[in-house]
Amino acid sequence: MYHGAxxxxxxxxxxxxxxxxxxxxxxxxxxxxxxxxxxxxxxLFDAWRDGDSRAMDDLVRLMTPVLWHVVRAYGLERMLAExxxxxxxxxxxxxxxxxxxxxxxxxxxxxxxxxxAWRVGRGKARVEPTDAxxxxxMLPTQTSAEDTAASxxxxxxxxxxxxxxxxxxRRLLRVIAFDDRPDYATLASDxxxxxxxxxxxxxxxxxxxxxxxxxxxxxxxx
Amino acid sequence: xxxxxxxELVARLRALWSEVDPAPASLIDRMxxxxxxxxxxxxxxxxxxVEQPLGAVRAETDALTLQFSDGxxxxxxxxxxxxxxxxxxxxxxxxxxxxxVLVQGDRERTTRPAETGRFAFDDVPPGMATVRLTTRVGDExxxxxxxxxxx
Numbered sequence: 437m438y439h440g441a442x443x444x445x446x447x448x449x450x451x452x453x454x455x456x457x458x459x460x461x462x463x464x465x466x467x468x469x470x471x472x473x474x475x476x477x478x479x480l481f482d483a484w485r486d487g488d489s490r491a492m493d494d495l496v497r498l499m500t501p502v503l504w505h506v507v508r509a510y511g512l513e514r515m516l517a518e519x520x521x522x523x524x525x526x527x528x529x530x531x532x533x534x535x536x537x538x539x540x541x542x543x544x545x546x547x548x549x550x551x552x553a554w555r556v557g558r559g560k561a562r563v564e565p566t567d568a569x570x571x572x573x574m575l576p577t578q579t580s581a582e583d584t585a586a587s588x589x590x591x592x593x594x595x596x597x598x599x600x601x602x603x604x605x606r607r608l609l610r611v612i613a614f615d616d617r618p619d620y621a622t623l624a625s626d627x628x629x630x631x632x633x634x635x636x637x638x639x640x641x642x643x644x645x646x647x648x649x650x651x652x653x654x655x656x657x658x
Numbered sequence: 659x660x661x662x663x664x665x666e667l668v669a670r671l672r673a674l675w676s677e678v679d680p681a682p683a684s685l686i687d688r689m690x691x692x693x694x695x696x697x698x699x700x701x702x703x704x705x706x707x708v709e710q711p712l713g714a715v716r717a718e719t720d721a722l723t724l725q726f727s728d729g730x731x732x733x734x735x736x737x738x739x740x741x742x743x744x745x746x747x748x749x750x751x752x753x754x755x756x757x758x759v760l761v762q763g764d765r766e767r768t769t770r771p772a773e774t775g776r777f778a779f780d781d782v783p784p785g786m787a788t789v790r791l792t793t794r795v796g797d798e799x800x801x802x803x804x805x806x807x808x809x
Binding site (some may be wrong): 507 | 664667668669670671672673674675676677678680681682683685686688689690692693696
């Protein structure tokens with residue numbers, strides 16, 4: 437009964453997704469498809485637990501890009517970020533029995549990845565998040581690679597504005613951009629802020645980003 | 659600003675990050691392979707490293723003591739470096755075990771513990787290793803494996 441309803445929802449959401457962007461193979465699904473992603477993840481997870489081993493491959497395809505961005509939001513270098521993504525997947529295989537409701541699998545994955553990224557990042561004794569805004573200046577290779585990666589003038593402007601944000605805003609915005617159902621409690625503890633302030637902080641960060649975009653020469657654009 | 663405007667800006671951010679810092683092209687395939695390999699090894703119940711003080715103690719004498727357990731079976735490994743740079747592994751297990759296997763890459767060495775639960779591997783090359791053991795409780799045979807650790 438319940439599974440039937442979920443499957444029907446799944447099909448209608450996927451169909452909508454196809455009609456909207458016509459790119460079902462796009463791994464980085466947009467917010468419009470956010471509902472589709474966690475519902476699809478749940479469906480694949482159920483199929484895997486019912487014995488369909490290929491379903492796990494599809495789940496990995498669906499969620500790995502999301503986990504990548506969530507982990508990179510924590511400032512880990514690429515090799516470490518890959519390790520954290522792998523740890524997250526292995527942990528899912530090992531402890532899938534602890535996930536009673538398959539609809540929670542997407543949130544379980546992103547939360548596990550964020551906790552692990554936070555732990556690894558701390559282990560590396562990185563500078564405090566608030567001081568890290570200046571860190572970009574010390575990473576010329578990385579930032580220049582990313583600077584030139586933005587293909588359009590619009591994206592270059594947006595990237596310059598994002599880089600002018602403080603580390604906390606940048607991290608928060610990147611996590612919420614990719615995690616369609618972020619767990620506010622762990623997010624709050626990672627960012628060292630009260631749970632209730634995540635929503636307002638998100639608003640403040642978006643407002644700041646708009647201001648930077650509207651100013652003729654965003655700070656940080658060189 | 660409306661919620662719609664916010665959603666639109668967040669969507670632009672998502673597109674931006676996907677463009678400037680995409681996941682490595684081979685990452686998905688490597689994750690699929692890692693998960694598949696994990697599925698194979700999970701046919702063995704996993705022993706986990708017991709936290710300090712007995713978990714992993716590397717003493718000044720360059721000896722390493724590791725304790726793994728799954729709550730029922732515990733295994734203690736005492737690793738020493740010999741004069742020629744090889745390793746000697748002295749082990750104790752608290753359950754009657756039929757055999758203990760030291761796995762290093764493709765190499766496997768098998769031994770049977772004594773009545774006291776003691777066993778040893780000598781002249782072991784340094785490197786990553788796992789220890790697998792088969793125990794028998796009544797008629798039931800269980801195979802347990804440690805995670806990979808460095809000798």
